[in-house]
Amino acid sequence: MCLSINGRKPRPILELPPRFGVPTPIWRSPGCSYTLLLYSVTALRHEVTHLHDVCPHSTSPTCKKKLYIGALFPMSGGWPGGQACLPAAQMALDLVNNRTDILPDYELELIHYDSMCDPGEATKLLYDLLYTEPIKIVLMPGCSSVSTLVAEAARMWNLIVFSYGSSSPALSNRQRFPTFFRTHPSATLHNPTRVRLFQKWGWTKIATIQQTTEVFTSTLDDLEERVKEAGIEISVRQSFLTDPAVAVKNLKRQDARIIVGLFYETEARKVFCEVFKEKLYGKKYVWFLIGWYADNWFKIKDPAINCTVENMTEAVEGHVTTEIVMLNPETVRGASNLTSQEFLAQLMSRLGGKNPEETGGFQEAPLAYDAVWALALALNKTVAPLRAKGWTLEDFNYNNKEITAEIYRALNTSSFEGVSGHVVFDAQGSRMAWTLIEQLQGGSYKKIGYYDSTKGNLSWYGNDKWIGLGPPADQTKVIEEFRYLSQKLFVSVSVFAGLGILLGIVCLSFNIYNSSIRYIQNSQPYLNNMTAVGCVLALAAVFPLGIDGLHVHRSQFPVVCQFRLWLLGLGFSLAYGSMFTKIWWVHTVFTKKDEKKEKRKHLEPWKLYATVAVLLAIDVLSLLIWQIVDPLHITVEKFTKEAPKEDLDVLIQPLLEHCSSEKMNTWLGVVYGYKGLLLLLGIFLAYETKSISTEKINDHRAVGMAIYNVAVSLTAGYFYICSTKRPHSVIRRLITRGEWQSEQQDTLKTGSSNNNDEEKSRQLERENRELQKIIQEKEERVTELRNQLAERQALRSRRRPSVQNQNSVSSSRAEPPSYSPTTDKQSLPASFSNSSNLYQDEGKLSRNNCHNSRLPLLYK
Template sequence: MASTERVRTLGRVWRSLALLYALLIFLSWPCAVAGKKKLYIGALFPMSGGWPGGQACLPAAQMALDLVNNRTDILPDYELELIHYDSMCDPGEATKLLYDLLYTEPIKIVLMPGCSSVSTLVAEAARMWNLIVFSYGSSSPALSNRQRFPTFFRTHPSATLHNPTRVRLFQKWGWTKIATIQQTTEVFTSTLDDLEERVKEAGIEISVRQSFLTDPAVAVKNLKRQDARIIVGLFYETEARKVFCEVFKEKLYGKKYVWFLIGWYADNWFKIKDPAINCTVENMTEAVEGHVTTEIVMLNPETVRGASNLTSQEFLAQLMSRLGGKNPEETGGFQEAPLAYDAVWALALALNKTVAPLRAKGWTLEDFNYNNKEITAEIYRALNTSSFEGVSGHVVFDAQGSRMAWTLIEQLQGGSYKKIGYYDSTKGNLSWYGNDKWIGKRNQYIQNSQPYLNNMTAVGCVLALAAVFPLGIDGLHVHRSQFPVVCQFRLWLLGLGFSLAYGSMFTKIWWVHTVFTKKDEKKEKRKHLEPWKLYATVAVLLAIDVLSLLIWQIVDPLHITVEKFTKEAPKEDLDVLIQPLLEHCSSEKMNTWLGVVYGYKGLLLLLGIFLAYETKSISTEKINDHRAVGMAIYNVAVSLTAGYFYICSTKRPHSVIRRLITRGEWQSEQQDTLKTGSSNNNDEEKSRQLERENRELQKIIQEKEERVTELRNQLAERQALRSRRRPSVQNQNSVSSSRAEPPSYSPTTDKQSLPASFSNSSNLYQDEGKLSRNNCHNSRLPLLYK
């Protein structure tokens, strides 16, 4: 009993001591806080304007300051206090506020601007006052210039971090031509310059580049006029509403267009009523549907406790409590709030890291002024080596003071943003969820057109064209044993090439005919044909060819066939004859096999022509290449028909051998031929010899006839000259008699009075005439000459 009372007494004593200790801490806390030295941070939070990010970023920064000031392990002798103004994201307003911050007590140890246009102004001027500038919402690539902004850091990554992600998406979806529209500010101009360099390296063209200052109407009209389809938009949130109001008016949205926007707008930015536009919420919702955003990962997706001892979800819960129940989608800067929170923690940790080095040099943080470069240098070194886990992820800075992070890819689906992937630009890794959706099933069009069938067509054409090589091989360069192999190889290339090339086209046109010409009795949706059936059809056509060629090769293989032609006449200077030989591949039942193959392929070709004719009037977006397929089938038919007539009207031997035969071999062959009773070749040689003699005799006769005509003319002229010298009566008689007589008459009484040359010519003519007639008789000319 006594022991129990003792225990109770000790318990009451311990509780009394605990209450006394708590009371002492409570009473001493104001004194401890009052004893801390204050460090002032000058901040510009845009509560309104183009990007009202201060609406959520200011509460997040104040949350961080409260936690830092309550920590005893971080700046235990100091208290951070925030002096902030509303910059309205306007450089002009920010200039006036910067003047107030610099020339109004107390001295600020760090400046924290918000949007990029204000950060550019503040960071460029701060170097004159030896001030560190730390931004939570600036994405301008120009701010990465260490020569121009030597003391600038930011937890918001550079906007150029979006560009590798955009290029990767262009490549993923196979887009090679894009367009851009930008607001004329430095942040977007420098971002677009960087994008232009990256797409050029990737082989992508920027075909249209539009910009605007305040009114995007003209720029949007130019986009439509120049047929822009893949459009990258770079502008602030308020300008985004103006742009998409014009987009709705110009109908520059829907299944034909894809928009890429910046992802740091409020989630319902297109639903916010804006007096600057005359479009309804429904209009805006319709215009922005399906657009893709790239956004820096600003909230740690993992459940880890960082430097603030809060997880990202706990941070969001506390931020919602501070916002007093405001809708996050209607609160500007809600997505960037983790960056503002981590920016304060990065500053606090860096300042805490400088306490010891400064103390070693005889300095303290409260000794900071605008002329003290040593303290600024220590703060710079501490920030440059920062590395900690924040609510926005791992916080680390590159050599230009910019945050390095992943990129989140989202798409607006049904009025809300859905995550479709992540991209790590440092490693080039794309993590894809595969839940992207497109208006009108854009990817389904490509799938319905069956691109793999087009690939089969290309492969078949390549095989058919490859048959040119075995077809054109000279037989002199192929060994006799390899000759059938070459012929068989040619046959297989042509057969399989036709089956793949024409079979895939035939399958596609057959599918179009099946789906779009057959009507269901209940008038329901048209029949859908599974893709595997298409590929199975091509496989069946290919199997038929393989089977038929295999049976042909086994049952009746090709072998060399030699065909002799008529020997050619010997040349004048050679004592040889030429024996042409034709070597080609053939089989015992060649015509039968060719008839089977040609008949099967001919029927298939006729059926394809019929299907192409039946579907010529079908118009569908699902298969926008079926008319081209039908035209290709017509072309195949015309080409094969023309090739058939060409082959039938010409003869192109695969290998022709011209064998030289000596005179002795020829005579022995003639004797052998006579002995065997075969004289066909001999008769042909005699016939050709007689024809040559006939042609030579015709030439001689023609020459003699021309000579006779010439001599007759000379004779007539001489007779006319002699008749003038005689008496008139004789003249008349001779003239009448000469006119009555034929031109070839030669009077015998005047033969001695003719010139010697003429007499000799006449004798020569008579002798040659006799010789000519004798020669004709001896060479059997009357039988040949006509």
């Protein structure tokens, strides 16, 4: 038992530096001597780790203690921002270390690695930073995926994480990332700008396509909430992991117009290569992209795509980007005593003349520069509070929460002017800044405005340019266009109807004038008069049938509907009813076999008139009930959308006004059923009386022929309409095709050649046939392979007995006297009995030594 000098159990006077946040007290050692030795070594290690920068002569004015910053700069990968951000951070460190009013007793040193913007690589580098001396007081990761990993683990070591290039909204979660700060604002700061632009250009329907990473998923979730509050709909939402081809095709298929793209720069080239292939660009489309890509990102040759630079330039023209203001537009000297233009000049000098457009992270370089300054000012602010508590910055270790808390408070209250603008952090540690709006015009980005989301202020330059006449519509604009009866057709038919009415009046006048003539008397002139009146009424119905919204006001249209119904219904009942009465009377009188034929042949005219009156009364009663119970009203019917002849981003929605009622089909069924029975009965009676000859009604054969004509005319039209795939094509032939087509097409063209629905249907049918053909070819191939397999199995089954006999003969000749085959076979498992000869001295198989027993293994 280890005791101290006074005989008591020793207290843990020192703790080893923690591994994964678990301290190791030294009194757990097994013996006193070992404890004292370990204490001495640990104390020495503590001094070396924390005080190795303490100057041997404290009176020297140039002597400074070093504070180390562990940084991860992505020099390659999805976002190679370290190419410009690392020189900018080193510029800031040089200026800070030369200042006498900021951390005068300390020197900041940067220990950096290339994370390649890869979380897996960053995990290894984070381990090296934490478990390789010296101790780092702050960690500085770059891209969002790496920052997510580092910031979530850093709290276990009580480390502040300060990022210069992370925009993931998920990093604003203080419960998950309690010590995280960033000079790059959250990506959600783009969303208020996007919503404001949607409202400015009058868009209420957008589409999105995203790379499936946390930063873009959380950004899109935030955008979805914001657009829903603004009354904007996300109609299409597509995502992809590595290949965006299917997602872009779906955007095209679902008629996406205003598209928000969220992906890294390398994936952006893949997306727009597919955009070029699908023709998802031009005057009908607007793309919203992230603004932190390199200015020439679409001109960089990428072996992962098969599009030329010209193709990419054509596809990306006119897209809009939103980016945080990363360079102060005003000439202001901030904490570093440099203006933004002076900073750019020094950065260009440090980059050695590299093209900024080809240098990754050039736009974010001011953020890295200000990140170092924000950290230096915060550390400088903690010196006095820590001294009051008896601490110094060099006392920091991974188990010291007090120093971390002081640094956190100093960063949280930071506020200074940097080269990127005013630097201040919100409660989640994210930078608050303006948003820059740019548009690609002629292959280069042009500033078109700024947006301050905190105040809702949009500063607009008014220099936005569009490929078309202006901002495109968020969807295909549908123009509703009422179609009216062709006026030429209406006039021509009305002329013929008028001539028919005139002829009916002439016939009626002639019949009345010559009613005393015996020949006319024997034809029942009163029924003939009814037929003429019925024909006149039916022909008069042509006029209200041709009247539409072009001639009368919408409120007067129900009256036109009534005229159509009553004129046509009563006209048919009078015209056909009188002919039906004649043929029915002839059949009744001259087909009965009774003894008193002469008496039966006496014609009583009042019965004929009564029959017509009954038929007419049935019509009147049914029409009255129809109009009282379910009156006719105007109904607007929509036809299939059509594309205009000109290259316009619109579709024509043809509309047709016609008369209808709630139970139109029921009423038409009653009327058509009643009149259809009369028509069938009339045909039957005309056939039955074709051989009868009588002087009482001397025109009954002509009446029979008239009934046949009525039947043929009605049934031919009915079957033509019913046999047509689209019954309304009969009506569409009668309506105009619009102002953009000639009137010759009005009467001859029966359908739209630009029917989008039909084109889609035909395209799907073609794809279906192609897939069926492929499936059929695959099935044939499978059948062929199965047949080959069956043939080989049959061949093996035929050869196996003969080969086995040969093997038995050869083995019997070569067997030594002491060989026992039964014993050998029993010593091996059954599964190896057929393949025991497979392993020969040569060590491989050939055609000459391929044994039949090895075939199952070779074909397996």
